[in-house]
Amino acid sequence: MTIKIRLYVDHPLGAGQTVLLNRDQAHYLFGVMRQGLGAQVALFNSCDGEWSAEVSQAGKRTGALRCLAQTRPLQMPPDLWLLFAPIKKARTDFIVEKAAELGVAQILPVQTAFTNSDRIRQDRLQAHAIEATEQCGGTFVPKVQGLQKLDSLLALWPTGRKLMFCDEATAGERRSLAAAQMGPWAILIGPEGGFSVLERNRLNAMDSAHVVSLGPRILRADTAAVAAITMWQAALGDWI
Numbered sequence: 001m002t003i004k005i006r007l008y009v010d011h012p013l014g015a016g017q018t019v020l021l022n023r024d025q026a027h028y029l030f031g032v033m034r035q036g037l038g039a040q041v042a043l044f045n046s047c048d049g050e051w052s053a054e055v056s057q058a059g060k061r062t063g064a065l066r067c068l069a070q071t072r073p074l075q076m077p078p079d080l081w082l083l084f085a086p087i088k089k090a091r092t093d094f095i096v097e098k099a100a101e102l103g104v105a106q107i108l109p110v111q112t113a114f115t116n117s118d119r120i121r122q123d124r125l126q127a128h129a130i131e132a133t134e135q136c137g138g139t140f141v142p143k144v145q146g147l148q149k150l151d152s153l154l155a156l157w158p159t160g161r162k163l164m165f166c167d168e169a170t171a172g173e174r175r176s177l178a179a180a181q182m183g184p185w186a187i188l189i190g191p192e193g194g195f196s197v198l199e200r201n202r203l204n205a206m207d208s209a210h211v212v213s214l215g216p217r218i219l220r221a222d223t224a225a226v227a228a229i230t231m232w233q234a235a236l237g238d239w240i
Contacts, residue, residue, distance in 0.1 A: 003052055003071070005033060006042040006134045008141055013048040013067055018056070021063040030058050041065060044139045049074040075139050077103040078237045079184045081161075083110050084225055085191035086117040086147065091222040095189075096125045096144060098222075100132040102229040103238060104142050108186075110150040114193030120147045154202065161186055163209045166228050168194050170213040177235040180210055185236065187228045192221055 007029070011019045021029065029035050037055050043065065044050045050072040057064035082104045086092045092109075099107050107129065109120050126144045133141045157163070161184040164177070168190065188203070195203070203209050214227045233239040 003040050003042040005029070005035070006044065006050075006137070008130045008134055009043050009045050011045060013043055013045055013051045013070075015067060015069065017067040019043060019053065019065045019067065021065065023061050026059060026061055026063040029055070030060070030063060040068075042071060043067065044133075046140045047074065050139050072139060077105050077138075077140055077142070078233070080104045080229075080232065080237065081106045081108055081186035082189070082225065082229065083108045083150070083153070083186055084189040084221065085110055085112045085115040085150075086120050087192055087221050088116075091220075092117070092120070092125070093128050094222050095225045096128045097132040098226050099229060100129040100138065100142055101136045102226070103138075103233060104187075104229065105140075107142050107144045108153070109145070109147045110153060110188075111147055112150045112191050113196035113199055115191045116193070118147075122146050150199065151202075154206070157206070157208065158184075160184060161208065163188060163203070163206065164228065164232060165203045165209045165211045166190070166214055166224055167200065167203075167211050168218050168224075169200065170211060171216060171218050173213045175211055175213040177210065177212060177231065180236060182236050185232065187225075187232060189221055189225045189228060 009019050037058055039055045041053050042050050043053050049070050052068045052071050053065040056066045082099045084095055086109050129144055130141050164187045166189050214224055
């Protein structure tokens with residue numbers, strides 16, 4: 001039997017384990033999806049893989065599930081970070097959702113010289129990452145970090161992590177990941193206004209930075225994020 005409903009839970013999963021639902025999950029499962037006692041649901045928690053579970057308690061504001069058996073092992077994404085400058089609300093949501101679907105380990109909103117938004121709702125973006133993972137069949141939800149300044153992040157850049165610098169100034173040039181090596185990576189997508197001269201100079205001077213072009217046209221920030229993750233996954237990630 002194929003289980004169509006998947007839920008992320010912040011709870012250990014194992015045979016016979018009881019998992020309590022929060023109010024939002026109970027409303028979704030029993031009020032929206034009209035499930036009842038004995039219904040089966042797939043659960044995952046970013047640690048224990050995916051488990052089938054059946055409804056053992058059902059109420060308007062609460063409920064409980066009992067784990068039956070593991071249906072899929074934990075599938076970790078590649079060690080890839082996505083750094084992006086927040087843009088308009090709906091398009092920022094889109095970036096987070098697609099990053100979770102395409103497979104990244106961590107999502108880091110950054111504030112650049114030309115970033116249009118100086119704040120984010122971290123909890124809301126994390127909820128979008130969870131929902132996207134529930135829908136795409138993933139077993140690991142990427143962590144959405146709080147907004148931080150790009151300069152501060154680069155100053156503490158971890159040794160050994162390469163940076164795919166998607167510079168709109170290179171549109172039309174032939175710069176790819178053909179000679180790149182596998183390992184910990186990050187992708188950097190700039191804001192709608194592009195990178196400043198100081199930011200571009202600093203990034204170009206980093207030994208770990210690899211400048212790439214995303215084709216002959218300048219892409220919108222949300223399109224660029226999808227294109228960049230796709231390029232990296234096809235060259236170095238778990239698509240190969």
